[in-house]
Amino acid sequence: MSVLSDSLIEDLKKQGVLVTSIEALYNWGRSNSVWPLQFGLACCAIEMIAASMARFDLSRFGSEVFRPSPRQADLMIVSGTVTKKMAPQVVRLFNQMPDPKYVIAMGACAISGGPFKQGYNVLKGVDRFIPVDIYIPGCPPRPEALLHGLMELQKKIRAQKLTGENRAKYFDAAQPGEYPIPSFGEHDLEPSKNAALWSPAQVARKD
């Protein structure tokens, strides 16, 4: 959108002239029909269901179409604790989703293991194996918090570029659309994280 400035578009809109670009139209359409995978893991899944029910009504955002098959889904809402036993299946489901695909980590457990992170069978954050776009903290987050997270995701989708240097990752054939699936080891998952994907910040503590 280099020909028309944003203020000019606003002015035109006031005059009843709607101007758009292919990119904006395409992203507008995509962001308003984000179909999540019908997939719940734990407590947060109940709040996810509550969000899709009458009171909070996820369908106002075009996301009520929960797809039972990953092949038809755009969005994976990781709603709940990802255990080490479940992690390979989560990664496999993610791999089966077609591009463009997005991940929302809903709730403390999905983000970091949350209250259960010291457990031997709990994965400390789903982002160890799959890339996460939006993190929604809370235990569990209120349904409105999920809606807010979804709106943040829509914003992110709308800002994606179709062309140029900064174009969206999924247009780049060299970028991986699939991620390695960990296998069950004798003591832990092998590998215990995807080092290429997950690089935690080092928090320096003196004592």
Add this chain to the structure above:
Amino acid sequence: METPENILARLQAAFPSAKIELLPNGCPSQPPSLLLDPAFACEIATFLKNDAALRLDHATNVTGVDWPKEGYIEAVYHLFSMEKKHGPLIIRLRTANRDTAVVLPSLTPVWRSADLQEREIFDLFGIKFEGHPDLRRILMWDGFKDHPMRKDYVAPDDFEYEPTAHDDVLERAQQHFSKNA
């Protein structure tokens, strides 16, 4: 219900060669428990279940307890009676040690409700139940080697990002970084 002392006396009369012991409970309002001889466990269990006065038909809670200092693992059964609506009677079985002789008789043939719970004990504590119909790991995956509910189990090292750690967790996180430094 009869007192555990009474039941103990009757059991000793019925199974003279079995070694049965009454273990006190530190909590005064709670009943003591009976430590059974593993060799006679199945017979005693059947007796408790079928005895006309007891009819302990409901084995509610079956669980393991690890005692590393004492050197054994325990299986604890909480018995109630649905018919007579009384209980609990607590019975315990102990393994000889914690690594080589961890075999106990399974009480699943007597109470079906012990089925999944004994599998869970096998998985998390490593007690092998002889006579269990389907003794496999239940909560962890099949290739898993450890028994995580034992007191000396060390969780795998995934302490890369612990921004708010203190005490034990901080120690583990520091270990992680010193190892990978």
Add this chain to the structure above:
Amino acid sequence: MLGTGIIRGLVVTARNFLGSFYDRRRFVTVFYPEQKVEMPERFRSFPFLVYDGEDAVRGLRCVACKICEKNCPPQCIYIVQQRDEKGKPLKHPAVFDLDISVCMSCGICVEVCPFDSIKMDKVFEVAESARFEKLLFGKAALSKSNAYYRSVSPADAGETDARLEEEKKAAAAKAQAAAQKKSAAQAQEPQ
């Protein structure tokens, strides 16, 4: 007759469908984000630190006693006590970090805090796109004024303020009594 049960069920759905046009009980949708559910007084999302007055650093009620750190079930609080140049510990946290990506909003920190310095917030719209940078809250992000607390939970804040006022008065009276006693003792001593 076969089918009457289904017809009765359809009557129920029809009643709900038509009812949703005029009956508030059947039309329950809240149009978030334009319209928001009013949060009850006790609603809790994440903890924050209260400071009195205007200065977020000096007015902080927290004395870095680490009781909340010890009692936090998922261990999401990290506190370092401030020390002066000589290394003497001060009643002030140098670092107060709270990992809200771990916090389970249980409110136990609030319950155990003896100084009423940590309270539960009502902000739940904290979705972020980066976990390491944005979900670890430091002291500056956590500190909020008592006026803010009064605006989000008026009843509890009022109660806390009244109690603190009471305690302050009692402490002042005690100090005064002690001072009087001391001066009386001093007055007696020379004789």
Add this chain to the structure above:
Amino acid sequence: MDTSFSSQKEIDARERGGLGTERLEVAFGPHHPSTHGVFRMDVVLEGEKIVSLKPVFGYLHRNHEKIGESVSYLGIIPYTDRLDYLCSPTSNWGFVLACEKLAGLEAPERAQYIRVILAELTRLVNHTCLAGFLAQDLGAMGTPLMYAFRERENILDLFESLTGARMMVNYFRFGGCRCDLPEGWLQGVSRVLDAYSKFLDEFEALLTGNEILLQRTQGVGVLKADLAINAGITGPCLRASGVNYDLRKVDAYGIYSRFPFRVPIGEHGDCFDRYMVRILEMRESIGILRQAVREIPAGPIMDAKAKTRSIRPKAGEVYGRIESPKGELGFYLIADGSPSPYRYRIRPPSFINLTVLEEMCLGLTVADAVAILGSIDIVLGEVDR
């Protein structure tokens, strides 16, 4: 004979004179739209008939018991919320009950009433949602579940205004409750109850007489009483099989002996009885709630003996159990005098209710297995802990 499209097996079968089928192994779950949460069933089918069904657990094994050994007694309470996340107040109560026995505390009168009110509201929430989920499993996509969740929200609003959270209440304390009722809360309960009995009538008109539901549930998944007792089945599943065993009557924990409610009993032990027992239980719960709201006295909400919020009991062990909406929820604690328990064990009703899932499903079709699983009412947080 044209055999171009037939497999060798079919030809063999045709030559033998019958229609032979190959056995098919299907893994239902851990991600499957018709299972509850991340439960998995390895099913072997012959045609449509189930010849073997092995449940596979552990996909939500969150190590409650191990974590409980390093957290203080007070710190465990919020974890119990997350056991059975549809009904956290009852999980709270079970744990608190066991600890109170251990520490010799007793909740005062008012707190006891508050506990009963919360527990029965929880039962309403759980059973309504169960009916919705069961209908969803049977193919009634959306509508009953949507009505159930609409009513659930009203009760969750009550929870939220009392405890501060919709689902994870973290409300009961050793020797009482965390905070007193806010103003107007009991009137709110009465209002919800009035609406709820009307809603139940409507819900039953929608579901109970529905021929499809009857066809799909009656005579399906029959569980005989003696097997149910031996397999440790508890809660509505046991009572649907005709065994009168309700811990609210048997143990009469708390103040349940003051409430003259009836215990609904099923006759056949099939899916429909399990559904119906729950609907009737909800009606009894409404009666209990009305009485509790009427009788609740004023007074303190914490035992005067409880000086601190947490406890540090002497060495000893205790088993405390309550009737949670799913069945007998027990907590077995071994204390060793330290601030956290030496052993913290949960006796999860949903887990043990799955013991005889295979027996209930054998010989039936795949679709029936889904109905049976739905009628048992499991929550994975509790099954795998």
